Amino acid sequence: MTELLKILQKIMPKEMSALSRRYTLLHTIRLFQPIGRRLLSQKMRISEKVIRTDTELLKSEGLIDIVFAGMTLTEEGARVLDSLQELMRPLEELDKVREGVQTLLESQELYVVPGDSQNNQEAFKELGKEAARVLLEHLQGKSTVAITGGSTIRKVVEAIPFQKAPSPFPKLMVVPARGSLGNNAKIQANNLVAKMAERLQCRYRLLNLPDNLSRKSLDSVSQEPEIKEVFSLIRNADIVLFGIGIAERMVERRNLEPSVMEEIREKRAVAEVLGHYFDGQGNIVSTSCSIGLRLHELEQGGGYPIAVAGGADKAEAILAVRKYLRRGALVIDEGAAKRILALAAGSKTL
Amino acid sequence: MTELLKILQKIMPKEMSALSRRYTLLHTIRLFQPIGRRLLSQKMRISEKVIRTDTELLKSEGLIDIVFAGMTLTEEGARVLDSLQELMRPLEELDKVREGVQTLLESQELYVVPGDSQNNQEAFKELGKEAARVLLEHLQGKSTVAITGGSTIRKVVEAIPFQKAPSPFPKLMVVPARGSLGNNAKIQANNLVAKMAERLQCRYRLLNLPDNLSRKSLDSVSQEPEIKEVFSLIRNADIVLFGIGIAERMVERRNLEPSVMEEIREKRAVAEVLGHYFDGQGNIVSTSCSIGLRLHELEQGGGYPIAVAGGADKAEAILAVRKYLRRGALVIDEGAAKRILALAAGSKTL
DNA sequence: CTAATAGGGACTTTTTAAGGCCCGGAAGCG
DNA sequence: CGCTTCCGGGCCTTAAAAAGTCCCTATTAG
Numbered sequence: 215m216t217e218l219l220k221i222l223q224k225i226m227p228k229e230m231s232a233l234s235r236r237y238t239l240l241h242t243i244r245l246f247q248p249i250g251r252r253l254l255s256q257k258m259r260i261s262e263k264v265i266r267t268d269t270e271l272l273k274s275e276g277l278i279d280i281v282f283a284g285m286t287l288t289e290e291g292a293r294v295l296d297s298l299q300e301l302m303r304p305l306e307e308l309d310k311v312r313e314g315v316q317t318l319l320e321s322q323e324l325y326v327v328p329g330d331s332q333n334n335q336e337a338f339k340e341l342g343k344e345a346a347r348v349l350l351e352h353l354q355g356k357s358t359v360a361i362t363g364g365s366t367i368r369k370v371v372e373a374i375p376f377q378k379a380p381s382p383f384p385k386l387m388v389v390p391a392r393g394s395l396g397n398n399a400k401i402q403a404n405n406l407v408a409k410m411a412e413r414l415q416c417r418y419r420l421l422n423l424p425d426n427l428s429r430k431s432l433d434s435v436s437q438e439p440e441i442k443e444v445f446s447l448i449r450n451a452d453i454v455l456f457g458i459g460i461a462e463r464m465v466e467r468r469n470l471e472p473s474v475m476e477e478i479r480e481k482r483a484v485a486e487v488l489g490h491y492f493d494g495q496g497n498i499v500s501t502s503c504s505i506g507l508r509l510h511e512l513e514q515g516g517g518y519p520i521a522v523a524g525g526a527d528k529a530e531a532i533l534a535v536r537k538y539l540r541r542g543a544l545v546i547d548e549g550a551a552k553r554i555l556a557l558a559a560g561s562k563t564l
Numbered sequence: 565m566t567e568l569l570k571i572l573q574k575i576m577p578k579e580m581s582a583l584s585r586r587y588t589l590l591h592t593i594r595l596f597q598p599i600g601r602r603l604l605s606q607k608m609r610i611s612e613k614v615i616r617t618d619t620e621l622l623k624s625e626g627l628i629d630i631v632f633a634g635m636t637l638t639e640e641g642a643r644v645l646d647s648l649q650e651l652m653r654p655l656e657e658l659d660k661v662r663e664g665v666q667t668l669l670e671s672q673e674l675y676v677v678p679g680d681s682q683n684n685q686e687a688f689k690e691l692g693k694e695a696a697r698v699l700l701e702h703l704q705g706k707s708t709v710a711i712t713g714g715s716t717i718r719k720v721v722e723a724i725p726f727q728k729a730p731s732p733f734p735k736l737m738v739v740p741a742r743g744s745l746g747n748n749a750k751i752q753a754n755n756l757v758a759k760m761a762e763r764l765q766c767r768y769r770l771l772n773l774p775d776n777l778s779r780k781s782l783d784s785v786s787q788e789p790e791i792k793e794v795f796s797l798i799r800n801a802d803i804v805l806f807g808i809g810i811a812e813r814m815v816e817r818r819n820l821e822p823s824v825m826e827e828i829r830e831k832r833a834v835a836e837v838l839g840h841y842f843d844g845q846g847n848i849v850s851t852s853c854s855i856g857l858r859l860h861e862l863e864q865g866g867g868y869p870i871a872v873a874g875g876a877d878k879a880e881a882i883l884a885v886r887k888y889l890r891r892g893a894l895v896i897d898e899g900a901a902k903r904i905l906a907l908a909a910g911s912k913t914l
Numbered sequence: 915c916t917a918a919t920a921g922g923g924a925c926t927t928t929t930t931a932a933g934g935c936c937c938g939g940a941a942g943c944g
Numbered sequence: 945c946g947c948t949t950c951c952g953g954g955c956c957t958t959a960a961a962a963a964g965t966c967c968c969t970a971t972t973a974g
Contacts, residue, residue, distance in 0.1 A: 233575065271577075280951095633920070
């Protein structure tokens with residue numbers, strides 16, 4: 215049943231909003247019948263005219279009665295509403311989950327896609343698509359996008375449709391948010407930058423630095439004119455697209471020394487964002503030696519953050535860095551959202 | 565599943581046509597891929613622009629690929645199409661049934677509604693609704709409607725929505741197509757005429773004649789000025805709405821003498837339309853003594869016929885009078901339609 | 915080469931949705 | 945009683961989407 219909804223959503227996205235609107239309309243009418251257009255329009259926060267158009271349709275289909283006192287459901291309308299309720303349940307539930315997470319995290323923009331990326335590749339793909347959509351929406355007029363690496367961001371990049379020449383974003387520039395991390399080339403920021411630029415038909419700059427430089431060579435390299443230029447782009451990025459990682463998993467992936475892992479464990483780091491490790495309270499407990507965008511710059515800076523994370527196992531990490539997610543957009547999936555709510559409920563009762 | 569379709573059809577009728585169009589589009593693309601817009605537009609008999617709008621939507625959803633050679637389904641598109649096929653099957657099947665009956669009966673207008681009125685009251689109601697819709701569609705500008713009695717026409721009348729004063733059909737006049745028949749007042753033509761006029765907010769005239777008059781008194785009554793006036797209205801009716809009856813059942817219902825029943829049986833009458841009884845070949849074998857519209861008048865006359873019949877058991881009767889159904893609209897249900905096809909196939913092999 | 919077919923862009927016309935406003939009627943209330 | 949506050953419905957204007965039309969370039973089969 216939920217399968218069907220997704221397909222309908224795919225094949226007639228616009229029309230589906232009419233469906234849910236009319237469903238809510240029927241629902242509200244049942245709740246308050248008899249009720250008139252004005253009140254309905256207030257309660258549903260929809261313009262009166264739209265209510266009117268819809269009610270006229272529903273009346274002509276014999277689902278509602280319209281008399282002087284207001285509108286009421288007919289028997290058939292009640293039956294239809296019941297059947298619709300079955301159909302819409304997953305959609306409504308997802309919306310409730312979204313609401314719950316929204317009040318908890320207070321994100322500026324929150325998107326929750328169905329499914330759980332942890333054990334469903336399809337869902338992971340959809341997460342990427344949604345994030346790509348959000349990104350493209352914010353791209354208008356912006357000129358610099360900084361992105362991190364990671365398998366999640368990779369999904370986002372792969373979900374960006376190829377744009378045609380001539381470029382619709384002629385002034386766009388994509389840069390990695392930080393120096394390269396990890397050894398899996400496919401999910402390195404540099405690689406993703408190139409891929410994204412290819413899809414967006416725009417320019418890009420890379421940060422070709424070896425991993426885990428010493429403090430000293432890091433400082434000296436930072437003085438290189440070319441590097442400095444990229445740094446300046448990064449610091450002035452208009453959009454920062456990043457994933458939220460699970461601390462331990464990131465350490466493993468980056469092939470760091472055992473000592474680092476010990477540190478992570480000892481300090482109970484759970485989340486990783488932009489090279490910083492966080493404990494459950496959101497305190498930075500460690501920062502990897504790569505270079506690039508710093509968190510506090512993101513916190514107050516003008517760059518618009520777009521955070522993406524999917525899968526129930528990411529819930530703890532998302533909660534840990536919640537205070538950094540209030541600005542900007544957050545794109546998660548149902549699995550993560552539900553676990554977030556469960557964890558929050560649990561910690562409240564403790 | 566078929567339930568769901570009906571509900572969607574109810575709550576978003578316009579949008580559903582887009583759904584079936586896009587479904588057919590995907591289907592056709594799969595069949596002929598790679599294929600271009602022009603060819604598609606030819607094959608589907610849809611303007612090229614519509615194809616273009618739809619394909620752009622489908623492409624943006626990633627269901628099809630568009631390359632120089634034409635359009636092809638993506639993997640996801642194929643999956644979506646398969647799932648849609650499940651959903652659309654009942655709809656497609658009904659359409660095929662309709663096509664089959666259409667080629668068989670060659671009706672000017674043929675409507676087939678889902679379900680079987682014989683054993684489903686809901687379906688019977690829907691049949692009435694569809695017929696009412698057809699009637700209202702043809703009402704524009706027309707001034708006289710003649711209707712018969714019968715439970716089917718009763719359903720049609722009851723499905724006509726109440727119109728508001730001032731009457732949208734000020735010049736409309738409803739008359740019974742024939743004198744009263746049968747003893748069940750609720751389904752007598754006179755009664756239905758009054759009900760219909762009430763709903764349409766229009767004038768009406770009745771034919772208050774006793775049943776089964778002798779030839780002689782019939783002739784004399786026919787000379788009455790008032791009766792003559794109604795006759796003239798009937799003869800010049802712009803629309804004739806009538807049901808198709810099963811001969812034996814009609815005889816029973818009309819409480820006719822046993823001799824009549826014997827005659828019906830002897831001459832193998834199967835159908836009854838407008839007071840005439842027909843055998844399986846469509847020959848008139850008997851005519852009841854009531855008065856009013858004659859069949860041959862309908863056959864060549866200017867009045868637009870709207871015939872309504874539902875239920876598998878009506879199939880034989882419908883087939884018997886098929887030659888009278890080519891002009892005008894025919895509204896039947898799935899049950900009748902399927903039986904019609906089965907009977908036709910059977911008689912062909914004999 | 916040419917002719918045919920592909921997608922795509924640009925423009926106009928048509929249709930439909932939305933917005934906004936006002937009207938008369940029924941019900942509740944001082 | 946008169947007042948306000950609901951109600952649906954009519955009507956006109958504006959805005960946006962869909963459809964229709966025409967023309968363009970690229971690719972490929974013959």
